[in-house]
Amino acid sequence: xxxxxxxxxxxxxxxxxxxxxxxxxxxxxxxxxxxxxxxxxxxxxxxxxxxxxxxxxxxxxxxxxxxxxxxxxxxxxxxxxxxxxxxxxxxxxxxxxxxxxxxxxxxxxxxxxxxxxxxxxxxxxxxxxxxxxxxxxxxxxxxxxxxxxxxxxxxxxxxxxxxxxxxxxxxxxxxxxxxxxxxxxxxxxxxxxxxxxxxxxxxxxxxxxxxxxxxxxxxxxxxxxxxxxxxxxxxxxxxxxxxxxxxxxxxxxxxxxxxxxxxxxxxxxxxxxxxxxxxxxxxxxxxxxxxxxxxxxxxxxxxxxxxxxxxxxxxxxxxxxxxxxxxxxxxxxxxxxx
Amino acid sequence: xxxxxxxxxxxxxxxxxxxxxxxxxxxxxxxxxxxxxxxxxxxxxxxxxxxxxxxxxxxxxxxxxxxxxxxxxxxxxxxxxxxxxxxxxxxxxxxxxxxxxxxxxxxxxxxxxxxxxxxxxxxxxxxxxxxxxxxxxxxxxxxxxxxxxxxxxxxxxxxxxxxxxxxxxxxxxxxxxxxxxxxxxxxxxxxxxxxxxxxxxxxxxxxxxxxxxxxxxxxxxxxxxxxxxxxxxxxxxxxxxxxxxxxxxxxxxxxxxxxxxxxxxxxxxxxxxxxxxxxxxxxxxxxxxxxxxxxxxxxxxxxxxxxxxxxxxxxxxxxxxxxxxxxxxxxxxxxxxx
Numbered sequence: 001x002x003x004x005x006x007x008x009x010x011x012x013x014x015x016x017x018x019x020x021x022x023x024x025x026x027x028x029x030x031x032x033x034x035x036x037x038x039x040x041x042x043x044x045x046x047x048x049x050x051x052x053x054x055x056x057x058x059x060x061x062x063x064x065x066x067x068x069x070x071x072x073x074x075x076x077x078x079x080x081x082x083x084x085x086x087x088x089x090x091x092x093x094x095x096x097x098x099x100x101x102x103x104x105x106x107x108x109x110x111x112x113x114x115x116x117x118x119x120x121x122x123x124x125x126x127x128x129x130x131x132x133x134x135x136x137x138x139x140x141x142x143x144x145x146x147x148x149x150x151x152x153x154x155x156x157x158x159x160x161x162x163x164x165x166x167x168x169x170x171x172x173x174x175x176x177x178x179x180x181x182x183x184x185x186x187x188x189x190x191x192x193x194x195x196x197x198x199x200x201x202x203x204x205x206x207x208x209x210x211x212x213x214x215x216x217x218x219x220x221x222x223x224x225x226x227x228x229x230x231x232x233x234x235x236x237x238x239x240x241x242x243x244x245x246x247x248x249x250x251x252x253x254x255x256x257x258x259x260x261x262x263x264x265x266x267x268x269x270x271x272x273x274x275x276x277x278x279x280x281x282x283x284x285x286x287x288x289x290x291x292x293x294x295x296x297x298x299x300x301x302x303x304x305x306x307x308x309x310x311x312x313x314x315x316x317x318x319x320x321x322x323x324x325x326x327x328x329x330x331x332x333x334x335x336x337x338x
Numbered sequence: 339x340x341x342x343x344x345x346x347x348x349x350x351x352x353x354x355x356x357x358x359x360x361x362x363x364x365x366x367x368x369x370x371x372x373x374x375x376x377x378x379x380x381x382x383x384x385x386x387x388x389x390x391x392x393x394x395x396x397x398x399x400x401x402x403x404x405x406x407x408x409x410x411x412x413x414x415x416x417x418x419x420x421x422x423x424x425x426x427x428x429x430x431x432x433x434x435x436x437x438x439x440x441x442x443x444x445x446x447x448x449x450x451x452x453x454x455x456x457x458x459x460x461x462x463x464x465x466x467x468x469x470x471x472x473x474x475x476x477x478x479x480x481x482x483x484x485x486x487x488x489x490x491x492x493x494x495x496x497x498x499x500x501x502x503x504x505x506x507x508x509x510x511x512x513x514x515x516x517x518x519x520x521x522x523x524x525x526x527x528x529x530x531x532x533x534x535x536x537x538x539x540x541x542x543x544x545x546x547x548x549x550x551x552x553x554x555x556x557x558x559x560x561x562x563x564x565x566x567x568x569x570x571x572x573x574x575x576x577x578x579x580x581x582x583x584x585x586x587x588x589x590x591x592x593x594x595x596x597x598x599x600x601x602x603x604x605x606x607x608x609x610x611x612x613x614x615x616x617x618x619x620x621x622x623x624x625x626x627x628x629x630x631x632x633x634x635x636x637x638x639x640x641x642x643x644x645x646x647x648x649x650x651x652x653x654x655x656x657x658x659x660x661x662x663x664x665x666x667x668x669x670x671x672x673x674x675x676x
Binding site: 181183192194214215216217232234236239245246249251255257260261264265266267275 | 487488519521529530552553554555556558568569570572574577581582583584585587592593595596598601602603604605606608609612613616
């Protein structure tokens with residue numbers, strides 16, 4: 001049985017989306033068991049009349065909620081009874097539980113998880129690895145997208161190792177092509193950090209390093225993993241999402257501006273729906289925090305039930321795919337080599 | 339008379355696009371005079387039969403061409419007879435000339451311009467400031483997009499001053515709203531560089547600093563100037579362009595995949611053309627190098643005649659709008675304050 005905790009009081013659509021997503025995940029995986037954290041009365045009410053296997057669903061009462069603007073240090077110190085902090089505490093203490101999902105405050109989650117869960121031996125700092133769809137129907141993982149902003153080349157090497165193991169174990173991608181985010185493809189490009197990281201990545205065992213990537217190639221499908229500092233990774237992910245979103249808005253506005261466009265759009269309805277669905281990040285789950293001893297998946301703040309279900313699936317597959325073991329083995333191989 | 343040099347042997351579509359764009363600019367501005375650098379025989383041939391005022395067009399013979407992959411230091415040392423290096427030399431030596439346009443190798447142009455043209459007094463390093471269209475029909479300038487990758491907060495302050503003066507003098511935007519690219523909007527977000535830069539920008543006189551910007555808001559039209567280190571600025575610009583481009587490709591592919599979509603697209607033809615035109619960077623000219631004593635505009639490598647014409651217009655307007663004087667005045671105001 002794979003046991004995962006779901007923080008049901010984090011995210012704009014919680015607790016409804018979180019409860020619904022949890023039930024969908026239970027339905028999907030028969031060897032999955034969930035613990036929902038949050039106000040017990042509300043959760044029981046939401047579950048009333050729903051069809052699920054009660055032996056695979058528990059509730060852990062947590063009367064408090066973490067707001068999205070609260071200071072991480074305050075959350076850790078003062079919000080011990082919140083659905084997020086109780087989830088983290090239980091994850092830490094119960095060895096039979098392998099992971100948790102939360103769509104609550106990113107800052108609080110990273111800080112508390114880093115502090116409380118413990119890192120895989122040898123990992124300097126955990127890092128985020130969100131997944132984006134590529135234009136050829138594949139996916140690309142970006143590590144790090146904002147957990148650590150002031151870093152050294154050693155971090156980038158670990159990101160490459162961890163994200164490769166993640167794409168292999170959860171998405172079944174063999175020998176993921178790893179690229180270093182840079183401002184040009186030539187080996188000598190970039191700032192001091194990139195110039196130090198390039199030869200380090202080249203000499204790293206067990207990864208398939210293919211060189212530098214310019215950010216305009218992120219969605220082309222040429223790469224499976226992109227490693228970067230948290231600052232530029234955040235810029236990369238959010239500007240890509242932002243540009244796609246703004247273009248969709250422009251299309252929508254232009255379509256409604258003329259009767260010809262509206263007629264045209266009717267013909268193309270299926271296509272537009274397909275594209276909207278394709279670019280809907282809710283379908284790609286959340287951003288995993290790589291490097292912690294147990295799995296932490298951060299859902300988008302606006303996660304709907306489908307997104308929460310995908311987050312749980314990601315956490316589930318890190319266990320069944322043996323992510324931690326893969327990361328440990330890859331780290332050991334590189335330490336031996338030194 | 340405003341005198342500008344056009345490097346006619348740089349860019350994928352040179353010399354044809356460069357010559358055509360030059361003639362269009364001459365047509366547009368009656369007090370503009372151009373000097374074209376490049377192979378004299380070829381240029382004369384390209385000009386044959388064309389209608390233009392010969393008193394406002396000169397040719398400076400330059401038999402060599404700078405390749406796009408050549409090492410900047412080699413170009414400066416060995417390619418003295420190239421159209422780019424002769425343009426830079428003339429710009430430096432002739433006080434009656436105010437600027438130049440080149441669509442050639444970025445690295446060579448930055449290195450040579452920084453070394454040969456001289457900086458405005460007080461400027462640490464010149465920086466690029468490309469312009470992107472926003473979804474509400476406006477524009478946004480991003481400084482720096484790749485000239486300097488290892489920087490301090492002082493650079494960002496100068497970028498804010500220079501880019502504000504640029505948007506004012508060339509695009510007529512009053513009190514441009516300046517944002518600091520960051521990974522969150524709160525004042526305390528980001529790495530050490532951003533944390534130091536925020537209060538510095540707040541205390542800078544003569545700019546309209548409005549706080550941090552997340553990269554997903556670049557195209558919303560909420561900001562006129564975004565300041566950032568050259569690494570993340572490069573990521574910001576290229577990932578935005580890349581995402582828009584990939585979405586257009588996806589649309590195109592999907593349209594041709596079914597007869598319904600094709601019929602729909604016919605109805606929406608005008609709309610698609612408008613959007614394509616709107617996102618066509620050729621309409622927005624090139625990226626100015628801010629901080630040099632004389633104006634250097636870098637055109638995109640694939641610049642067509644329209645793009646070259648816009649680049650010349652940008653260089654022309656830096657002179658008529660008094661860009662250098664504005665930057666000098668703003669720098670002086672802030673030095674006095676210290």
